Amino acid sequence: MNIVLLSGGSGKRLWPLSNEIRSKQFLKLLSDADGGYESMVQRVYRQIVQAGIDADIVVATSATQVESIRGQLPDDVDIVIEPERRNTFPAIVLAASYLLSVKRMEPEETVIVLPVDPYVDVAYFEAFKQMDARVQQGGADIVLMGIAPSYPSEKYGYIIPGADGTVKGFKEKPDEAAAKMLIEKGALWNAGVFAFRLKYLMDIAGKYLESMDFSDVVKHYPDLKKDSFDYEVVEKTEALAVVPYSGAWKDIGTWNTLTEEMKEQSIGDVIMGEECVNTHVVNELSIPVVVLGAQDLVVAAGQDGILVSDKHKSSYIKPYVENIDSRPMYEERRWGEYKVYDYSKYADGTKSLTKHVTVNAGCAQDYHVHRYKDEVITVANGRGELVIDGCLMKLSRGDTISIRRGQKHAIRAFEDLQLISVQISEDNTEGDTEILDWSWSALQG
Amino acid sequence: MNIVLLSGGSGKRLWPLSNEIRSKQFLKLLSDADGGYESMVQRVYRQIVQAGIDADIVVATSATQVESIRGQLPDDVDIVIEPERRNTFPAIVLAASYLLSVKRMEPEETVIVLPVDPYVDVAYFEAFKQMDARVQQGGADIVLMGIAPSYPSEKYGYIIPGADGTVKGFKEKPDEAAAKMLIEKGALWNAGVFAFRLKYLMDIAGKYLESMDFSDVVKHYPDLKKDSFDYEVVEKTEALAVVPYSGAWKDIGTWNTLTEEMKEQSIGDVIMGEECVNTHVVNELSIPVVVLGAQDLVVAAGQDGILVSDKHKSSYIKPYVENIDSRPMYEERRWGEYKVYDYSKYADGTKSLTKHVTVNAGCAQDYHVHRYKDEVITVANGRGELVIDGCLMKLSRGDTISIRRGQKHAIRAFEDLQLISVQISEDNTEGDTEILDWSWSALQG
Numbered sequence: 044m045n046i047v048l049l050s051g052g053s054g055k056r057l058w059p060l061s062n063e064i065r066s067k068q069f070l071k072l073l074s075d076a077d078g079g080y081e082s083m084v085q086r087v088y089r090q091i092v093q094a095g096i097d098a099d100i101v102v103a104t105s106a107t108q109v110e111s112i113r114g115q116l117p118d119d120v121d122i123v124i125e126p127e128r129r130n131t132f133p134a135i136v137l138a139a140s141y142l143l144s145v146k147r148m149e150p151e152e153t154v155i156v157l158p159v160d161p162y163v164d165v166a167y168f169e170a171f172k173q174m175d176a177r178v179q180q181g182g183a184d185i186v187l188m189g190i191a192p193s194y195p196s197e198k199y200g201y202i203i204p205g206a207d208g209t210v211k212g213f214k215e216k217p218d219e220a221a222a223k224m225l226i227e228k229g230a231l232w233n234a235g236v237f238a239f240r241l242k243y244l245m246d247i248a249g250k251y252l253e254s255m256d257f258s259d260v261v262k263h264y265p266d267l268k269k270d271s272f273d274y275e276v277v278e279k280t281e282a283l284a285v286v287p288y289s290g291a292w293k294d295i296g297t298w299n300t301l302t303e304e305m306k307e308q309s310i311g312d313v314i315m316g317e318e319c320v321n322t323h324v325v326n327e328l329s330i331p332v333v334v335l336g337a338q339d340l341v342v343a344a345g346q347d348g349i350l351v352s353d354k355h356k357s358s359y360i361k362p363y364v365e366n367i368d369s370r371p372m373y374e375e376r377r378w379g380e381y382k383v384y385d386y387s388k389y390a391d392g393t394k395s396l397t398k399h400v401t402v403n404a405g406c407a408q409d410y411h412v413h414r415y416k417d418e419v420i421t422v423a424n425g426r427g428e429l430v431i432d433g434c435l436m437k438l439s440r441g442d443t444i445s446i447r448r449g450q451k452h453a454i455r456a457f458e459d460l461q462l463i464s465v466q467i468s469e470d471n472t473e474g475d476t477e478i479l480d481w482s483w484s485a486l487q488g
Numbered sequence: 489m490n491i492v493l494l495s496g497g498s499g500k501r502l503w504p505l506s507n508e509i510r511s512k513q514f515l516k517l518l519s520d521a522d523g524g525y526e527s528m529v530q531r532v533y534r535q536i537v538q539a540g541i542d543a544d545i546v547v548a549t550s551a552t553q554v555e556s557i558r559g560q561l562p563d564d565v566d567i568v569i570e571p572e573r574r575n576t577f578p579a580i581v582l583a584a585s586y587l588l589s590v591k592r593m594e595p596e597e598t599v600i601v602l603p604v605d606p607y608v609d610v611a612y613f614e615a616f617k618q619m620d621a622r623v624q625q626g627g628a629d630i631v632l633m634g635i636a637p638s639y640p641s642e643k644y645g646y647i648i649p650g651a652d653g654t655v656k657g658f659k660e661k662p663d664e665a666a667a668k669m670l671i672e673k674g675a676l677w678n679a680g681v682f683a684f685r686l687k688y689l690m691d692i693a694g695k696y697l698e699s700m701d702f703s704d705v706v707k708h709y710p711d712l713k714k715d716s717f718d719y720e721v722v723e724k725t726e727a728l729a730v731v732p733y734s735g736a737w738k739d740i741g742t743w744n745t746l747t748e749e750m751k752e753q754s755i756g757d758v759i760m761g762e763e764c765v766n767t768h769v770v771n772e773l774s775i776p777v778v779v780l781g782a783q784d785l786v787v788a789a790g791q792d793g794i795l796v797s798d799k800h801k802s803s804y805i806k807p808y809v810e811n812i813d814s815r816p817m818y819e820e821r822r823w824g825e826y827k828v829y830d831y832s833k834y835a836d837g838t839k840s841l842t843k844h845v846t847v848n849a850g851c852a853q854d855y856h857v858h859r860y861k862d863e864v865i866t867v868a869n870g871r872g873e874l875v876i877d878g879c880l881m882k883l884s885r886g887d888t889i890s891i892r893r894g895q896k897h898a899i900r901a902f903e904d905l906q907l908i909s910v911q912i913s914e915d916n917t918e919g920d921t922e923i924l925d926w927s928w929s930a931l932q933g
Contacts, residue, residue, distance in 0.1 A: 058778070059775070059776075059778075314808050314809075314812070316801060316804075318798075330504070330791070330794065330814075331504075331812055332794040333793060333794070333797070333805070333812075334795075334796045335795075335802065335805065336797060336801030337785075337796060340782075340796070342794075346775070347775060348775045348776040348777065348778060349771075349773075349775065349776070349777045349778070349787075349789055349794060350778050351777070351779045351780070351785070351796050352778070352779070352780035353763075353780060353781030353782065353783075355781070356761060356763065356780040356781030357780065359761075359780070360780065363759050363761060363778050363780065364759070364778055367759075369775075372775065384842065384844070385844055385868075385908075389869045393869065395908075397844070399829070419886075419888045421910040423832065423840035423842070423912065424832070424840060441864075441912050443888060445888055461832065461840070463830075463842050463910045465868060465908045467885060
């Protein structure tokens with residue numbers, strides 16, 4: 044079995060913790076099995092393993108999310124980068140072509156596609172085995188997962204079941220009365236989970252592309268119709284089946300719904316007065332948050348900003364934060380993370396950027412060069428080494444390195460390295476990082 | 489006329505903006521005449537000038553407040569530093585001895601003493617002229633200011649007036665019924681404002697000290713009784729008079745009372761949803777604060793932390809914040825200011841401290857040395873110079889200086905200097921700054 048996780052766009056609904064780089068699925072706010080915290084994507088991965096599913100996992104996402112995924116999931120999870128955001132049909136075709144031509148999967152194998160951020164029980168993933176069996180047994184080209192409805196929702200799509208687990212039809216967003224009738228007839232919510240044989244999708248994609256070779260699909264990606272998988276594939280498929288799932292299924296994409304799933308009232312350095320009622324506080328900053336006499340509030344403090352909101356009003360955050368124009372102040376990287384302490388623009392247009400950079404023990408940055416910015420790095424703690432224009436030097440506490448624009452460099456850590464970096468540039472700094480073709484393994488060569 | 493401003497202790501009632509270094513009277517939260525913001529101490533100074541009072545002004549305070557006062561008040565305001573905190577009687581004697589022996593004031597001159605943070609109208613200071621006249625006309629050794637009560641408060645002291653503006657007696661904290669009766673009889677609140685001839689206080693202080701020379705008073709400060717001026721002087725004086733004042737008089741020492749005087753709903757980078765009711769937000773951080781659907785809330789964000797509180801509950805903040813053990817994250821200095829970005833302690837006991845330091849154009853640090861910490865300074869913007877172990881070097885954007893422990897140094901700015909400083913120490917860093925006897929004027933010599 045192969046699993047394709049669709050890791051969707053960023054969104055600012057969980058501002059200030061989510062930003063263009065860090066989508067909501069990467070926020071570590073859910074309690075994990077060991078008393079710590081895990082993100083939605085880590086929870087899904089853990090539950091797949093827990094359900095005893097033996098599958099190759101591919102995440103289809105955009106380039107901006109690669110570092111976060113690398114930082115949160117094991118290395119054996121593959122990542123397929125969408126050349127551009129086009130909707131779920133092209134993204135799933137891309138992942139399928141990767142499985143076929145790069146991973147050399149058999150065309151008859153089952154692929155199960157799902158969003159990366161459902162908040163569900165392990166049973167949801169256990170149902171994958173039935174979906175796989177149903178695909179392999181034949182007679183259905185697409186097998187859907189159907190969620191047992193908990194109320195007559197007007198915002199979901201309903202799957203109307205036929206005999207023997209087949210699908211008779213669909214009903215999108217019915218009104219409440221219609222939804223009640225559908226539920227009485229055994230209709231299920233469409234969860235956006237699809238199982239099919241690799242081959243089935245490849246045939247459909249053949250309408251748009253000549254070659255299913257991964258590099259060709261990347262090259263001709265714009266030729267794939269910008270449509271949803273539902274619309275382009277599911278609705279045009281006649282032989283459909285559905286496997287029901289009746290456990291928890293939630294979208295925890297707003298502060299209101301997310302805090303319902305938080306086990307504790309607060310995460311981080313938080314002091315709450317006794318009189319606080321139905322209030323949740325998440326603090327990612329290193330300074331304390333004190334909350335007194337709050338009712339139905341969510342307080343979230345992160346490098347990008349601070350939110351104080353009535354819980355219900357928190358769903359309407361979008362217009363208030365979409366015009367906040369700032370660079371992301373926190374980024375998780377494959378090799379560690381960084382926090383921006385200060386980003387200043389001076390009268391003559393020069394900018395300075397002060398960051399706290401952590402390079403995790405055993406990890407290394409790519410060899411890279413900045414064309415427009417000079418950088419001064421001070422080592423606050425840890426041990427590692429720096430390659431600069433091909434020369435190697437050891438780094439330890441108190442060392443300072445001045446890296447001029449045009450100097451190629453990279454750092455790796457033997458022990459966790461805490462670095463303070465000050466970058467100064469006279470021009471646009473965004474995107475001023477060119478990754479070079481050199482590897483640390485060259486040093487051992 | 490001489491004015492002595494008593495600049496009292498710190499207190500954490502306006503946490504996170506007030507801390508051990510920055511007392512509430514230094515917070516710039518009140519609207520000034522030019523559409524900007526001023527602190528309580530700046531407001532008092534401005535009102536003294538506005539009232540047309542021609543007086544020498546001395547601030548009696550502790551050493552921790554000197555830099556804040558120097559940063560906020562003009563240089564012609566004198567500062568007298570209490571060798572230790574002992575209560576108002578010793579502090580006022582100290583200031584009086586300074587006026588007498590350092591400023592060479594006549595013993596017959598009037599001194600008016602007041603707290604540095606009353607929130608009042610200009611008329612309050614205009615009343616000083618009557619108080620001065622009353623002192624000089626003779627017949628009263630102490631002239632008090634009496635505030636016209638606005639309600640039968642149980643928490644203030646009442647002055648019971650006699651004939652011709654004399655004082656018949658006092659009543660401390662009466663119950664409400666008694667307060668009502670006192671007010672009917674014309675009693676006034678005791679505002680803690682005292683006027684007297686220098687000589688009068690010097691005679692009383694003579695009980696404790698042999699010499700009224702300022703340096704002697706400093707030396708024998710512990711011999712002065714640790715008592716309030718009210719108890720030690722006012723209550724023992726028979727010839728008392730009172731001058732009434734009937735304008736605004738408020739203690740704005742809690743978030744609840746302070747926000748009542750804020751002209752705007754928010755200060756700093758704040759986005760408020762339309763549905764916010766009776767909510768005030770003060771943001772001193774460089775990241776935005778978004779507040780949605782809040783009611784009766786105060787939100788304050790500063791380098792030391794973040795407060796979200798119901799307005800009424802905000803008066804009970806003390807127990808929640810008194811155990812927050814952190815170094816002050818913001819300090820105003822005579823020459824500029826600094827913000828702490830990060831303060832980390834590592835496994836082996838080493839500490840690193842990352843600060844953003846601003847040295848204002850034309851200002852200079854004292855020549856100083858750290859015995860236990862190394863420092864790396866990067867110039868993010870501006871121009872200035874550095875003296876290090878007697879050598880002079882120019883500073884401009886992008887420069888990095890490594891200052892090892894034991895190296896004497898100081899920086900001065902030609903244009904506002906923005907510096908990122910990383911200090912690393914293996915031992916206790918608090919108090920590790922020794923000011924040296926050297927002056928920038930030596931360079932010109």
